[in-house]
Amino acid sequence: METKTTVSGHIVSHDESVSAGLRYLMYTLNEEEKKVFFTQAFEHGSATFEDHMATKYKLIHNGSEYKLVKV
Numbered sequence: 001m002e003t004k005t006t007v008s009g010h011i012v013s014h015d016e017s018v019s020a021g022l023r024y025l026m027y028t029l030n031e032e033e034k035k036v037f038f039t040q041a042f043e044h045g046s047a048t049f050e051d052h053m054a055t056k057y058k059l060i061h062n063g064s065e066y067k068l069v070k071v
Contacts, residue, residue, distance in 0.1 A: 021057035
């Protein structure tokens, strides 16, 4: 089931499979680091990052929202 969460003022849709990546994005990264990923996704369509367990995620810009998926 897809859920929407606000991260640093951006709406991010996601499902349960990316909960670890969402927590990493929300609580581990500082605001400047988050800004880099959201800017990259906005300007280039997506941004890929790894969490502390080396799991890869992709933040995809989609209109006025973003989607977080596992790579």
